[in-house]
Amino acid sequence: MPGTQFDVVAIGNAIVDIIGRCDDSFLARHGAPKGHMRLVDTATINAIYQDMGPGIEISGGSAANTVAGVASLGGRSAFIGKVAEDEFGRIFRHDITAAGVSFKTPAVVDASRSTSRSLILVTPDGQRTMNTFLGISTDLDQGEVDPEVIQKSKVVYLEGYLFDRDEAKAAFRQALDIANKAGRRVALTLSDSFCVDRHRSEFLALIRAGIGVLFANESEILSLYETTSFDEAVTRVARDTRLAVLTRSEKGSVVVSEGEVIEIAVQPVAKVVDTTGAGDLYAAGFLFGLARDLDLEAAGQLGSFAAAEIIGQMGARPEVKLAHLARMRGFLA
Amino acid sequence: MPGTQFDVVAIGNAIVDIIGRCDDSFLARHGAPKGHMRLVDTATINAIYQDMGPGIEISGGSAANTVAGVASLGGRSAFIGKVAEDEFGRIFRHDITAAGVSFKTPAVVDASRSTSRSLILVTPDGQRTMNTFLGISTDLDQGEVDPEVIQKSKVVYLEGYLFDRDEAKAAFRQALDIANKAGRRVALTLSDSFCVDRHRSEFLALIRAGIGVLFANESEILSLYETTSFDEAVTRVARDTRLAVLTRSEKGSVVVSEGEVIEIAVQPVAKVVDTTGAGDLYAAGFLFGLARDLDLEAAGQLGSFAAAEIIGQMGARPEVKLAHLARMRGFLA
Numbered sequence: 001m002p003g004t005q006f007d008v009v010a011i012g013n014a015i016v017d018i019i020g021r022c023d024d025s026f027l028a029r030h031g032a033p034k035g036h037m038r039l040v041d042t043a044t045i046n047a048i049y050q051d052m053g054p055g056i057e058i059s060g061g062s063a064a065n066t067v068a069g070v071a072s073l074g075g076r077s078a079f080i081g082k083v084a085e086d087e088f089g090r091i092f093r094h095d096i097t098a099a100g101v102s103f104k105t106p107a108v109v110d111a112s113r114s115t116s117r118s119l120i121l122v123t124p125d126g127q128r129t130m131n132t133f134l135g136i137s138t139d140l141d142q143g144e145v146d147p148e149v150i151q152k153s154k155v156v157y158l159e160g161y162l163f164d165r166d167e168a169k170a171a172f173r174q175a176l177d178i179a180n181k182a183g184r185r186v187a188l189t190l191s192d193s194f195c196v197d198r199h200r201s202e203f204l205a206l207i208r209a210g211i212g213v214l215f216a217n218e219s220e221i222l223s224l225y226e227t228t229s230f231d232e233a234v235t236r237v238a239r240d241t242r243l244a245v246l247t248r249s250e251k252g253s254v255v256v257s258e259g260e261v262i263e264i265a266v267q268p269v270a271k272v273v274d275t276t277g278a279g280d281l282y283a284a285g286f287l288f289g290l291a292r293d294l295d296l297e298a299a300g301q302l303g304s305f306a307a308a309e310i311i312g313q314m315g316a317r318p319e320v321k322l323a324h325l326a327r328m329r330g331f332l333a
Numbered sequence: 334m335p336g337t338q339f340d341v342v343a344i345g346n347a348i349v350d351i352i353g354r355c356d357d358s359f360l361a362r363h364g365a366p367k368g369h370m371r372l373v374d375t376a377t378i379n380a381i382y383q384d385m386g387p388g389i390e391i392s393g394g395s396a397a398n399t400v401a402g403v404a405s406l407g408g409r410s411a412f413i414g415k416v417a418e419d420e421f422g423r424i425f426r427h428d429i430t431a432a433g434v435s436f437k438t439p440a441v442v443d444a445s446r447s448t449s450r451s452l453i454l455v456t457p458d459g460q461r462t463m464n465t466f467l468g469i470s471t472d473l474d475q476g477e478v479d480p481e482v483i484q485k486s487k488v489v490y491l492e493g494y495l496f497d498r499d500e501a502k503a504a505f506r507q508a509l510d511i512a513n514k515a516g517r518r519v520a521l522t523l524s525d526s527f528c529v530d531r532h533r534s535e536f537l538a539l540i541r542a543g544i545g546v547l548f549a550n551e552s553e554i555l556s557l558y559e560t561t562s563f564d565e566a567v568t569r570v571a572r573d574t575r576l577a578v579l580t581r582s583e584k585g586s587v588v589v590s591e592g593e594v595i596e597i598a599v600q601p602v603a604k605v606v607d608t609t610g611a612g613d614l615y616a617a618g619f620l621f622g623l624a625r626d627l628d629l630e631a632a633g634q635l636g637s638f639a640a641a642e643i644i645g646q647m648g649a650r651p652e653v654k655l656a657h658l659a660r661m662r663g664f665l666a
Binding site: 020021049050052053054055056057058059068086087088091094095096098099314315317319 | 353354382383385386387388389390391392401419420421424427428429431432647648650652
């Protein structure tokens with residue numbers, strides 16, 4: 001096994017979020033399923049943007065948020081993803097690099113294409129509903145997957161959303177193949193229950209074929225197994241993968257490993273501002289814990305801590321360095 | 334006098350802020366004068382951006398923030414300013430329109446020019462230091478000043494920063510002329526003490542010639558009269574204009590009118606997050622108060638309230654509608 005350079009490398013959509021506040025009737029009017037991500041075309045994203053209130057722009061992207069979280073916790077991380085040579089692409093590159101993440105994927109120079117963006121609508125209850133326009137980010141192909149980075153990372157983290165385009169799927173499989181050959185652990189997040197609906201059989205095949213760590217929230221795992229029983233989903237995921245991490249919002253999370261089920265309590269949140277990034281940051285804490293050889297319970301607690309922190313602010317990139325806070329609270333040595 | 338359509342119309346730089354956090358040594362390293370705005374060229378803004386941490390992008394611009402504040406307080410307002418036909422220009426237009434401000438100045442289509450932006454560095458004490466790259470915003474010329482909007486606004490508010498380019502100065506004088514002929518009140522903000530240094534004699538001539546309301550913070554008014562005594566500055570400004578509003582950060586503010594000096598206390602702030610926009614929102618409250626015929630003390634208190642609100646959040650555009658809050662707290666009927 002070659003030397004380790006990174007705790008975690010992630011492959012995912014490179015997205016800039018435009019976050020605004022709205023009420024439930026706004027979501028209904030635009031047919032946006034509350035709490036979910038949906039893919040929208042140019043006309044739809046323009047229509048929603050025109051109708052919504054003032055926004056703030058913050059770099060996002062699920063797996064990108066996760067590796068930014070790993071860096072914030074004091075880890076070494078890298079990101080592979082695609083931006084265009086435009087203003088949003090420059091913002092994305094600056095922010096992830098400034099967060100301490102290695103990001104070397106070159107930008108695409110093509111004036112007719114743009115960097116991906118997501119309109120995130122936050123309702124008064126703090127829930128976020130995402131309307132994503134996939135621009136250039138799914139143009140990621142096999143050539144972009146740097147074998148050396150994969151080989152030198154303890155964990156390779158794959159974003160389920162990438163399954164929404166065939167080109168990206170090839171990059172995904174390429175990374176999986178390199179990681180497996182290098183004996184590296186591969187983690188996958190199911191991303192969203194609608195995303196699971198779109199790609200259920202492929203996800204199941206992939207999980208059974210060699211995903212070492214599966215992340216899913218409750219609605220995603222229920223969707224994967226087409227059941228309404230969380231217990232049944234736990235039983236079935238235990239058969240399909242060696243390690244599954246299931247998050248359940250305010251009910252905490254569950255780590256399912258080799259027949260064992262470990263329950264992790266939620267960390268208290270002073271005020272829910274915006275739930276964007278809760279799952280992404282949970283994954284950051286858990287993966288960083290794994291990479292640094294914490295036991296599963298401690299890794300889950302670190303994930304739970306990072307998730308609670310991100311819920312108390314706008315956006316999915318930590319405003320403050322989490323490493324110091326995690327040590328102060330006893331989640332990291 | 335034609336019918337009134339707007340409480341306040343502002344003419345100013347159309348800017349998108351990129352806000353990030355840094356410590357004092359970062360400012361020193363980049364030669365950025367703490368608490369001030371300085372104009373920087375492309376090379377400097379790029380160097381600072383590359384060196385700074387992750388940012389968030391929020392529409393800004395001093396006078397633009399003020400009219401967004403007026404709209405948030407329930408007033409009718411308009412903005413005249415220049416953006417390029419680029420991503421930041423679209424963000425600026427969306428945000429100010431979505432805030433409820435009428436903004437009709439067409440964008441400039443010229444791929445070699447870009448919308449103005451300001452890197453705002455917030456230190457742990459909540460102070461903001463601005464590094465502004467003036468792109469297209471100072472290309473505002475006389476043709477952009479819509480006489481009808483000026484004639485139909487109770488107050489015309491001019492941003493001192495516009496004096497940094499001659500073309501904009503002409504637009505400024507044009508607006509002043511139309512407003513005076515229409516019998517409208519004209520307000521001016523000195524914007525920044527360094528800006529006053531650059532244009533002292535012109536500002537003084539303008540104030541004496543017909544500015545009805547002058548806004549300045551303590552360092553700006555001291556700079557204008559080249560004195561270290563606030564009392565002396567008050568005495569002198571009382572001779573030069575009929576109404577001056579002087580803000581003094583945590584010491585409150587002073588309204589100087591026809592020989593009378595009214596002291597306004599600060600409103601309590603739970604936590605200083607980012608002082609960006611404090612002066613802009615004070616002006617919003619005061620001008621809206623004037624437009625709605627509040628007495629000077631009540632207008633000052635409304636300004637003080639709006640300033641306190643904006644200090645408790647990131648960025649200079651109110652995240653929540655201020656009208657309801659202002660009524661609840663008794664600042665508006």
